[in-house]
Amino acid sequence: MSGDPVSIAVTGAGGRMGREVIQAAADRGNVDVAVAVNRTAVEPVAGVAVDAADRLGELLRAEDPDVLVDFTGPGSAVAYAEACVDAGVPMVTGTTGFEEGQLDSLRAASDSVPVLKASNFARGVAALRRAIREAAAALPGYDVELTETHHNAKRDAPSGTAKSILDDVESVRGDLDERVHGREGDAPREAGEIGVHARRAGDVTGEHEVLFAGNREAIELTHRAGDRGVFAEGALDAAEWLANRGPGWYGFGDVLDAGRQ
Ligand SMILES: NC(=O)C1=CN([C@@H]2O[C@H](COP(=O)(O)OP(=O)(O)OC[C@H]3O[C@@H](n4cnc5c(N)ncnc54)[C@H](OP(=O)(O)O)[C@@H]3O)[C@@H](O)[C@H]2O)C=CC1
Numbered sequence: 001m002s003g004d005p006v007s008i009a010v011t012g013a014g015g016r017m018g019r020e021v022i023q024a025a026a027d028r029g030n031v032d033v034a035v036a037v038n039r040t041a042v043e044p045v046a047g048v049a050v051d052a053a054d055r056l057g058e059l060l061r062a063e064d065p066d067v068l069v070d071f072t073g074p075g076s077a078v079a080y081a082e083a084c085v086d087a088g089v090p091m092v093t094g095t096t097g098f099e100e101g102q103l104d105s106l107r108a109a110s111d112s113v114p115v116l117k118a119s120n121f122a123r124g125v126a127a128l129r130r131a132i133r134e135a136a137a138a139l140p141g142y143d144v145e146l147t148e149t150h151h152n153a154k155r156d157a158p159s160g161t162a163k164s165i166l167d168d169v170e171s172v173r174g175d176l177d178e179r180v181h182g183r184e185g186d187a188p189r190e191a192g193e194i195g196v197h198a199r200r201a202g203d204v205t206g207e208h209e210v211l212f213a214g215n216r217e218a219i220e221l222t223h224r225a226g227d228r229g230v231f232a233e234g235a236l237d238a239a240e241w242l243a244n245r246g247p248g249w250y251g252f253g254d255v256l257d258a259g260r261q
């Protein structure tokens with residue numbers, strides 16, 4: 001990205017992703033973590049002191065960071081978006097598992113401040129999604145089954161990335177209108193189904209695989225995240241990009257498109 005100095009606030013600073021974001025900021029050099037908060041008390045992360053999350057509003061007003069970066073949970077992300085509106089701070093959120101009403105609240109916040117939401121900040125997943133849309137268009141009538149695998153501490157299923165991929169496939173394949181989660185029972189597959197399989201095991205960072213199968217051939221498109229640094233890097237790219245935007249609703253694709261121009 002530009003390399004211009006950017007100051008950020010990090011919510012969920014004690015979580016797996018919050019820690020990764022703070023470490024990636026330290027490694028990057030031009031990103032200063034001006035505010036870091038967590039719901040429960042945690043020791044400093046990469047030398048950055050972590051405050052109580054209920055002080056977020058006060059800290060945003062005092063430090064005036066360029067962007068807030070959030071990886072927490074759906075309810076807290078909505079509350080933090082409201083704090084961003086009150087303080088006039090842009091928000092990047094990678095949180096997943098939102099219900100429709102919570103997404104409406106985030107979109108409402110984007111009338112006042114820039115909000116960038118992405119279910120996955122890996123560049124490889126952006127490429128995977130483009131390839132999946134292309135395959136879906138090129139293979140009409142083929143059966144589609146999605147499998148995602150994550151660590152055993154992940155709460156939401158299917159993953160946010162899986163839901164984004166399903167939206168992509170359904171936008172291209174209008175004939176697929178029924179998501180079948182897991183399979184059980186005694187009946188053949190129906191036309192119109194798209195199978196969705198969520199696995200939770202060990203410390204798997206995140207894997208997404210889409211199978212397109214016809215009667216005499218099949219292809220599988222797969223992304224595997226090697227570590228969480230790949231998500232943190234993408235989120236910081238998004239934060240650097242969002243710092244100079246006006247209010248609006250943005251995605252990671254906007255950041256990547258800007259990089260290609
Ligand atoms: N878009 C992307 O590229 C990626 C998205 N994610 C998403 O990011 C989110 C966080 O993932 P991860 O870091 O692994 O999760 P963790 O469970 O490790 O961390 C969650 C953090 O959020 C905080 N939190 C959770 N619930 C609340 C709440 N109700 N109020 C305030 N704080 C809360 C936790 O605080 P406390 O310590 O007090 O519990 C913790 O700091 C998930 O939705 C996940 O799917 C993850 C990886 C990549």
Ligand SMILES: O=C(O)C1=N[C@H](C(=O)O)C[C@H](O)C1
Pocket residue numbers: 096119120150154158159160161162205206207
């Ligand atoms: O919780 C995780 O770990 C991840 N969550 C995101 C999702 O739900 O898609 C992205 C990534 O797969 C890791």
